[in-house]
Amino acid sequence: MTPRSSARPGGRSARVQQAVHQAVRDLEAEGGREVLTVPLIAARAGVTPSTIYRRWGDVRELLSDVAVERLRPEAPPADHGSLRADLEAWVEQFTEEMSSQIGRTYIRDALLGDPEHGNAARCSDYAAEQLKVIGARAAGRGEAVPGVEAMLDAIVAPLIYRILFRPSDLSPAYTHTLVSLVVAPR
16 A cells, blocks of 8 residues: 555645545445445545545545544643643543544544554544643643653543443543542642
């Protein structure tokens, strides 16, 4: 498979990506995943199948790319006044979004992609960036802030495991317990 190129902001590459991603979402909504083929997606997007094959390789890689774009946070995390409050609010929102049926589907799709292309790493980077924002705000308030990797390991990793394999107990109490692993007690 040919390595997938990154879309530049703006330009033809971005327009093609947007059209193809929209075609995938529309076709999936209309007929389910079983109808998704490269020729059908290409026709809906107004591109040639070779464009999709050249850029994504196959439907699986394309679904992974669509998922990663859908998992990108739309805004920075809200400021609730303290590291603990910010993390608890962010973790609750993250858990709610990722544990939904569509969230779990997107996580699984992101993991389907070729590891060499880095879609799973891009998802991890999204969480890391959100945690960096929370940490920088807390540090600006003079709070002690754990490292991003420590927060990923103690909060995000167990959440993803639970979301995918043991979704029965994803209560705010559970998520707050995870936050307590990295934030000093009140």
